[in-house]
Amino acid sequence: MDDRDAKERGLLRFRLNKPPLILACGIGVVLGLGSYTFDYGEGLSYFSTDPVACANCHIMNEQYDSWTKAGHHQAAVCVDCHLPHAFVPKYIAKADNGYRHSKGFTFMDFHEPIMIKPRNAEILQENCLRCHGDFVHDIVPGSKSEHAASEGISCVHCHRGVGHGARNGGGGAGGGSSSGGAGVASSESSRAAELARWVKGDQP
Numbered sequence: 001m002d003d004r005d006a007k008e009r010g011l012l013r014f015r016l017n018k019p020p021l022i023l024a025c026g027i028g029v030v031l032g033l034g035s036y037t038f039d040y041g042e043g044l045s046y047f048s049t050d051p052v053a054c055a056n057c058h059i060m061n062e063q064y065d066s067w068t069k070a071g072h073h074q075a076a077v078c079v080d081c082h083l084p085h086a087f088v089p090k091y092i093a094k095a096d097n098g099y100r101h102s103k104g105f106t107f108m109d110f111h112e113p114i115m116i117k118p119r120n121a122e123i124l125q126e127n128c129l130r131c132h133g134d135f136v137h138d139i140v141p142g143s144k145s146e147h148a149a150s151e152g153i154s155c156v157h158c159h160r161g162v163g164h165g166a167r168n169g170g171g172g173a174g175g176g177s178s179s180g181g182a183g184v185a186s187s188e189s190s191r192a193a194e195l196a197r198w199v200k201g202d203q204p
Contacts (some may be wrong), residue, residue: 019186046098051078057105059114066164081127084118091125121154130149 038044038138045053055064067073072081084090104110116124129136132155156163 041102046094049077054078059105059110063114063164070165071162076131076163081124084126085130086122090144093120124156125154140192 042053042056045056051064051067054060067078079090083093100117136155
């Protein structure tokens, strides 16, 4: 009887310990997979300001390459233009962008060519003014307003090439296949004509 009682007590202890054991195994699997994914995706690199981190995803290679050839290459890196500079908003934007990028690149459901989101366009405009606000004048009415980017009045409307060079289908509104020098010249001419309409007050 003693052997039987001992076996029953041992079986009872196993049953009582089973839920915590399953929970511990589940947590271990999640932590293990999470750690592997974080390491495989070079997660630590996203806490740096190194532009190379933005090219971890192959879809961003063209943007990285165009930045190395653009006018702001010596003056600004990706986070200088594309993230807020205050500590808390910066990491909120990082988390938001990281989630959407991870989801988009995992499920391959992102827009091609890639396009900046309205909120990120506002951040971009804010950073243009942070560095160049003293030089902004009233040629474009409303360029200093809080929602200038969402209202279609933004610095990059005319100065599209400063961050990533001439537009060649690398993303953003108006992206498409490269049309060579003639296409760039035509685009510049179109923007000059549009700016002239702004100055005259003919732009709706």
